[in-house]
Amino acid sequence: MSPRDKILQAIRQNKPALTALPAIPTSNTFADQVVERFTEILTTIGGQVVSVPDMNGVAEYIRSHYPAHRVITTFPELAEVAEVHWEDTSPHELADVEFAVLNVHFGVAENGAVWITDPLMMHRASPFICQHLGVVLSAGQIVPTMHEAYARIGSADYGFGLFIAGPSKTADIEQSLVLGAHGPKTMTVFLVD
Amino acid sequence: MNHPQRAEVFNRDEDRVDWHDKTLWWVRQKRDMAAHKLPEWEALREAASQIKHNVLSNLDEYLVQFEAHAQQNGVTVHWAADATEHNQIVHRILVENQVTQMVKSKSMLTEECHLNEYLERNGIEVIDTDLGERVVQLAGEPPSHIVMPCIHKKKEEIGEIFHHHMGTEAGLSDPQILTGLARTDLRQRFLTRRVALTGVNFAIAETGEFVVCTNEGNADMGAHLADVHIACMGMEKIIPKREHLGVFTRLLARSATGQPSTTYTSHFKKPRNGQQMHLVIVDNGRTVQLGREDFRNSLKCIRCAACMNTCPVYRRSGGHSYHTAIAGPIGSILAPNLNMADYADLPFASTLCGSCSNVCPVKIDIHQQLYKWRQVLVQQGHVSASKAAGMQAMSTVLSNRRVFAVAGSAGRTLMRWFPGIVSNSLNPWYKQREMPEPPKESFREWYEKNR
Known part of the structure; x- marks a missing residue:
């Protein structure tokens, strides 16, 4: 008998009687003031929110903060200040990217996370390999909790989906928090009204 | 080396133990603050x-x-x-x-x-x-x-x-x-x-x-x-x-x-x-654990480590004293399933205070499983003769009112007259602690007088 069949047979012999799935609890804790809560929590976990009127505000930010660095983006309208044609490079060639600006689907108020899937990343490595990460989020696209987040994702198809909550971090050395473990050292959410 | 022996090694560096204890307790407090929101x-x-x-x-x-x-x-x-x-x-x-x-x-x-x-x-x-x-x-x-x-x-x-x-x-x-x-x-x-x-x-x-x-x-x-x-x-x-x-x-x-x-x-x-x-x-070994009614809930674990951070024994004995990949309370109920002889010491590395069960996000009855593993391990002959004899003696004393009263009285008297009987390095309870003053009378004696 194959290991697979051996394991399945052992489970059938040993499993308890079938029990029903419970209802998923609901929450109103984060239902109001989602933008304020999102901003507050993202700031607490080491990220920052920059409110911009439109994509020109993002371009302005790039010009002032990353004037002489490699910046990549998936937004064609940022072509003047960032590389927009990097889909055919290998992900390894992104190792020297200083700042990446990506689009995201929505944000989550309770934990400051944003949801992004692989078409928006161009390369799956892009949100991780850059030194600093920026994402563009519409203020109207923030849900209260992870329950609403998964309801919104529904049965969407993707190859890779990701919640990002702030910059990469570690506290492995004596519980001292250090931002920038292996991924980005900072995370900026450009909030568009 | 078993858990108590390894814990003794960890406890040689008192400053480190204190730091370890406080740091993990702080993580437990952070968990509480997040949960209470x-x-x-x-x-x-x-x-x-x-x-x-x-x-x-x-x-x-x-x-x-x-x-x-x-x-x-x-x-x-x-x-x-x-x-x-x-x-x-x-x-x-x-x-x-x-x-x-x-x-x-x-x-x-x-x-x-x-x-x-x-x-x-x-x-x-x-x-x-x-x-x-x-x-x-x-x-x-x-x-x-x-x-x-x-x-x-x-x-x-x-x-x-x-x-x-x-x-x-x-x-x-x-x-x-x-x-x-x-x-x-x-x-x-x-x-x-x-x-x-x-x-x-x-x-x-x-x-x-x-x-x-x-x-x-x-x-x-x-x-x-x-x-x-x-x-x-x-x-x-x-x-x-x-x-x-x-x-x-x-x-x-x-x-x-x-x-x-x-x-x-x-x-x-x-x-x-x-x-x-x-x-x-x-x-x-997971299918075997699934078949053990008393222990199958341990398979619900999502590996958050809340039970370790809250455990008074883990915090003061360090993860390596558990000599298994997953330390702490959850590790102590998972490991005996893999090998009872090798991990028979682990379910005893607990005060059974129940804090682990209280913080577990998937509500595993960890401390009850620790208690149940002790019974399985004793019944199957995986604990030392001296521990088994000690537990037998304890059982005799605790199940007989008169024997309990005599033993308590004798113990208090001996501790008062000859403190060296308990306050010596042969008594594991004396390690890293002072023994308490023996009370003059038991609660029962006090109650007889004052009720």
């Missing part, structure tokens, strides 16, 4: 526990569903009955791809299976990429905590380890600088390794995707830069539907570190173009 916290724990119960009661069906969906997504699914089969499968994938170097992110399953040692014996170099795991790997030690693998190390020691193994400047101890050095060193490994292995936090039967949660981003740096991604999971990691992730992602990081979420919650569904994605489903 959610009025629905208890409802979430109950729902998580019931979802996991449903999983255990239908595990075969969910695994078959998961496998079919994962295969449709282009993932190669492997099954391993035990640790040896698991290690052989991983090795075979490496050989087939003619690779001798691999990066690995945190996976307690691979610690349980001793994968690193197996691969190294077969000429494969494995680099652990979680910062804490890298530190203990360089030190030649196993992790002492499942979330904070090098919590037993001081920053000066880590500076010394980096100096010795990575050639960094001597005498460094700033966590920011040390983390930066590891970042630079490991980035080169991520960019040059063709195979990356990760663990799995949740596998969704409905969609065939699996979810990996990290703060550092090391699992993703490995997986998205490698040609081959191998993910290894214990078979109990299954959850039925994607919507159930809402419950578990809300509980996991809050229970572990008090964060509202891990930085990254990565949903791997399909390999990227040109990439191979392998998933290894491992039993290694």
Whole structure:
């Protein structure tokens, strides 16, 4: 008998009687003031929110903060200040990217996370390999909790989906928090009204 | 060496024990603050526990569903009955791809299976990429905590380890600088390794995707830069539907570190173009545990380590004293299932205070299982004759009112007249503590006079 069949047979012999799935609890804790809560929590976990009127505000930010660095983006309208044609490079060639600006689907108020899937990343490595990460989020696209987040994702198809909550971090050395473990050292959410 | 002997070694450095104790208690307090912000916290724990119960009661069906969906997504699914089969499968994938170097992110399953040692014996170099795991790997030690693998190390020691193994400047101890050095060193490994292995936090039967949660981003740096991604999971990691992730992602990081979420919650569904994605489903004793009615709930564990951070014994004895991949209260109810003779000491490494059960996000009755394992281990002859005799004597005294009264009175008198009888190094209760003043009378005697 194959290991697979051996394991399945052992489970059938040993499993308890079938029990029903419970209802998923609901929450109103984060239902109001989602933008304020999102901003507050993202700031607490080491990220920052920059409110911009439109994509020109993002371009302005790039010009002032990353004037002489490699910046990549998936937004064609940022072509003047960032590389927009990097889909055919290998992900390894992104190792020297200083700042990446990506689009995201929505944000989550309770934990400051944003949801992004692989078409928006161009390369799956892009949100991780850059030194600093920026994402563009519409203020109207923030849900209260992870329950609403998964309801919104529904049965969407993707190859890779990701919640990002702030910059990469570690506290492995004596519980001292250090931002920038292996991924980005900072995370900026450009909030568009 | 058993738990008490190893704990004694850990307790030789009093300052370190105090630091370890306070630091982990602070993590427990952070967990409390995060949990108390959610009025629905208890409802979430109950729902998580019931979802996991449903999983255990239908595990075969969910695994078959998961496998079919994962295969449709282009993932190669492997099954391993035990640790040896698991290690052989991983090795075979490496050989087939003619690779001798691999990066690995945190996976307690691979610690349980001793994968690193197996691969190294077969000429494969494995680099652990979680910062804490890298530190203990360089030190030649196993992790002492499942979330904070090098919590037993001081920053000066880590500076010394980096100096010795990575050639960094001597005498460094700033966590920011040390983390930066590891970042630079490991980035080169991520960019040059063709195979990356990760663990799995949740596998969704409905969609065939699996979810990996990290703060550092090391699992993703490995997986998205490698040609081959191998993910290894214990078979109990299954959850039925994607919507159930809402419950578990809300509980996991809050229970572990008090964060509202891990930085990254990565949903791997399909390999990227040109990439191979392998998933290894491992039993290694889990089907046996599933059949033990008293202990099967231990398979609900989501590896948050809240039970370790709160445990007065873990905090004061250190993770290495448990001599098993998963330390602390949860490790002490999982390990005897794998080998009763080797881990018979662990269910006794507890005060049975119940704090572990109170913080468990999936409501495992940990302290009750510790108590039940003690009974199984004594009945099956896995405890020493002296411990068994002591428990027998205790049982005689405690079950007979007169004997209890006489023994108590004699004990108090002896302790008053000859304190050296208990206050000496032969009495394990005297280690690291003062014995209390014996009371003049028992409560019963006081009550007789004062009622």
